[in-house]
Amino acid sequence: MKEEHSLWTKEFVILALSNFMLFVAFQMLIPTLPVYITDKGGDQLAVGLVVSLFTVSALLVRPFTGKALDSMGRRPVLLSGLGIFLLAVCGYYWMASVALVLALRFVHGIGWGIVTTTYGTIVSDIIPAARRGEGMGYFGMFTNLAMAVGPLIGLSVSQAWGYGWLFGVSGGLTALAMILSRLVEIKAPIAATHPGSAVSGGLFEKKALFPALLALLTGVMYGGIVSFITLFGKEVGIENVGLYFLFNALSLMLIRPLSGKLFDRKGPFWVLMPGGVITGIAVLVLSYSTTEVGLIAAAILFGVGAGAVQPSLQAWTIQRVDPSRRGAATGTFFSAFDLGIGGGAMILGAIAKYTGFALMYRYSMLVMVLYLVIYLVYAVRQSKKATAPKAVSS
Known part of the structure; x- marks a missing residue:
């Protein structure tokens, strides 16, 4: 190599x-x-x-x-x-x-x-x-x-x-x-393709906003799980909810290198779409879980889905921006993810107050549906742009 x-x-x-x-x-x-x-x-x-x-x-x-x-x-x-x-x-x-x-x-x-x-x-x-x-x-x-x-x-x-x-x-x-x-030999920030962009650019990187939006939506899902999984376990009678985090972490570790290679070879669509679908299914399985077996199955599915989506979104963010704006792009990405976690915990917590945690998780699946719709519309529009015939100059 x-x-x-x-x-x-x-x-x-x-x-x-x-x-x-x-x-x-x-x-x-x-x-x-x-x-x-x-x-x-x-x-x-x-x-x-x-x-x-x-x-x-x-x-x-x-x-x-x-x-x-x-x-x-x-x-x-x-x-x-x-x-x-x-x-x-x-x-x-x-x-x-x-x-x-x-x-x-x-x-x-x-x-x-x-x-x-x-x-x-x-x-x-x-x-x-x-x-x-x-x-x-x-x-x-x-x-x-x-x-x-x-x-x-x-x-x-x-x-x-x-x-x-x-x-x-x-x-x-x-x-x-x-x-x-x-x-670590840390290199100086790479020179901008457009001189002055690193200095004159804003706090947020515009080209990172779309992946950041998708990261925000996945953060809502993650925030709902980490904030309320223990209370959900008490609600449905599952004592050892720690198994969720263990199997989720193991699943994440296994899927991330594989999904990364798929991203490099096939592009973001072939990771972000299936990963989003699996994440949504994982939350649905979790909402119906009443035993440790169901909890473990939901944890593995969520690890596969989120483990494919999150690093791929981050890699895609970096691909879209000028090298001199990688810092701003990374800050934009993680800010959106943090906002999703915090906002998701508040919104879903308010919903759970009236519905219970199991039903709340089913409602939260709508966030992943929104993620899939937004990204699918984007992918279709990009595909049409790529295949549209170029205008012939006279």
Whole structure:
């Protein structure tokens, strides 16, 4: 294979490992920080704010991060984000009140928004264009592995040694991610095809808006699942809902490289359409599940569908934009996905209040129908443009 098409370069492997360490550090706190809040006297509202404050701050900072990546360079933005993330993780233990923990959570979200946008941009620089879908799939596989092991590590550490060790281990992994990132040869932002576009361009990249819209819709589905799966389990009598996350993560890990290769060879349509259909079916299966077998089947289907769609949308976003606007495009993409998760949790939660969670999931399938209709109309219009005869000049 030609060197310029090599995927598993030293930079790619180190960056993937650095991202893996960061995601483990983050996932360790997902099941443990709410307990930490309640141990300090926080109520259910405070626990809810742990998620919402983090999401809001990450959402707000992403567009500015994308702009900074294109105008200032990758490394200083990455290191500043990792530094903020590290200080927040280590600072949780020293916060004397729930209010201070929540304030620090907002700062933590800023660091998270910066680093995840930056990692996504840097890896898009490193991956060869001809293997972008496959590369994004493998890079996402490391993230899914972290999602599978991170919560387990966090719970084990906090239960065995306490919160001091929990935040210490999470901070240590973040520091390790920072050290690994320094070993990556990060290239300066690629010169713009149109000079001045990186500086004069806005916070959001217009060419990334359509994939970002589709990402927003998939985020609504994901937000509904992660926010209410435990309550759904109680509603229908499934005790071990943790099996959903385990099998979902395993399914994501297996499908992402395969869907990435299909994206590179056949184009986005052959991944985004079937992936959307499978995602919709997965939510429908989940809504009718009353046993662990049904839950596992829904988890596997959702992993296949979402695992095909999300990295392919991200790769497609990068393909559509000028190299000098990759930072802004990545920020636009992740901002839309975050907005979908947060908005989906609020809207679907309001629906579930009146319908119950099973029926709410069936209604949420309409979001995926909308996704399919929008993308199908777009694909048909693009096909007509490609086959339309060109005007003959006289």
